[in-house]
Amino acid sequence: MRVTSGEHPDIAHVRLSDTDMGVFRDAAEFIYPAAREWPEAVFLDEMEKEASGLAAFEFAGLAGMLEEFGTHGSWRVVVVHAPPPVTAELIPTPDRYLEPVENGLLKSDIHRGLILGLAEWYGYGYDSQQPGNIHNNVIAIAKESRQGISANAHLQLGFHTEDASYNLGEGYNVSPDWLTLHFLRNPDRVPSLVSLPDLGELSADARDALEEPFYINRTNPGQGGDANNADRPVSVIYYEAEDGSPWVRLNTEFLEEDIKDGDYSAGQRAALAELKALIDGAAVELDNRPGDIVLVDNRRTWHGRKEYGPNQKPRYDGYDRWQRRLVAADSAERIQAHEIDPRIVSPAKMFGAMAVGTAATS
Numbered sequence: 001m002r003v004t005s006g007e008h009p010d011i012a013h014v015r016l017s018d019t020d021m022g023v024f025r026d027a028a029e030f031i032y033p034a035a036r037e038w039p040e041a042v043f044l045d046e047m048e049k050e051a052s053g054l055a056a057f058e059f060a061g062l063a064g065m066l067e068e069f070g071t072h073g074s075w076r077v078v079v080v081h082a083p084p085p086v087t088a089e090l091i092p093t094p095d096r097y098l099e100p101v102e103n104g105l106l107k108s109d110i111h112r113g114l115i116l117g118l119a120e121w122y123g124y125g126y127d128s129q130q131p132g133n134i135h136n137n138v139i140a141i142a143k144e145s146r147q148g149i150s151a152n153a154h155l156q157l158g159f160h161t162e163d164a165s166y167n168l169g170e171g172y173n174v175s176p177d178w179l180t181l182h183f184l185r186n187p188d189r190v191p192s193l194v195s196l197p198d199l200g201e202l203s204a205d206a207r208d209a210l211e212e213p214f215y216i217n218r219t220n221p222g223q224g225g226d227a228n229n230a231d232r233p234v235s236v237i238y239y240e241a242e243d244g245s246p247w248v249r250l251n252t253e254f255l256e257e258d259i260k261d262g263d264y265s266a267g268q269r270a271a272l273a274e275l276k277a278l279i280d281g282a283a284v285e286l287d288n289r290p291g292d293i294v295l296v297d298n299r300r301t302w303h304g305r306k307e308y309g310p311n312q313k314p315r316y317d318g319y320d321r322w323q324r325r326l327v328a329a330d331s332a333e334r335i336q337a338h339e340i341d342p343r344i345v346s347p348a349k350m351f352g353a354m355a356v357g358t359a360a361t362s
């Protein structure tokens, strides 16, 4: 295994040796016949066990690297170049969201499952997004015209931290620490975007404003949209990191509207505009190929997608761009507090608990 630095000093690429590639392939072959029968939650439990064996020996180097990444104090994005899916084994790219019974386990899911296990991250899904599925499909959908949803190929997907609107402070946070995007197909090489700004470049005024709890993030349409916005303002920059470094929660998709005329003060709007400019200026394109597993530190990184260009339009022929998304947390307990099924979290349940908590203290 070699670690090379990439498009930005905070982006690392993991280049696996032929032996490592073989371990991934063999593990997938061996586990798949049984794993395809397991519910997703059971599958992830099993991957944790499987990975702990590999971490001791075959994948000790990778486990060590992921442990360092997992501190939230080193790289902000790691791309593991895992074996690409075997073309003959991969089902057509879906052109709509799948029901859980249709959304079977793929052999490639085992590669990412092992990485989650090595990193000791807790993978989960939502009852508000592709409900019942823990592995979500990121695909283009022909009739999708809403802004801010990954399935809309006509528009750029604006920079966001994943599920920013569900990050409402201690006890009320079901947003992921880690976002994993696993590329199965990307024939026209539509890039994902990440933004890695240096918050030290913000003016003191902007930073002071962004550390105050005034902002309500908009929930993306794929997560239920405005109906799932919280009734609780938060600070955009917050401090929960062990090393004291700033963390961020912000969906910039609808930020222009808030900057123009939201319910916010002139100083707050100026601070949001300054941060937006900083984020846009720190954009990096990721040229993802099948097999790439992009691991994003969702506390310190924004991500999005460029619009599909004129020669990149989806064809809906089964071979379009397709990635699997799995979100993950450092602490299983933080998520389990708001679960309705194993590894399925319910933001509505969290909002309900929040309302009760507020009533009790007011």
Ligand SMILES: O=C(O)CCC(=O)C(=O)O
Pocket: 138, 150, 157, 162, 181, 191, 192, 193, 303, 304, 305, 325
């Ligand atoms: O399509 C992409 O590259 C990014 C999608 C995205 O933001 C997500 O799935 O969370």
Ligand SMILES: [Fe+2]
Pocket: 160, 161, 162, 303
């Ligand atoms: Fe996203």
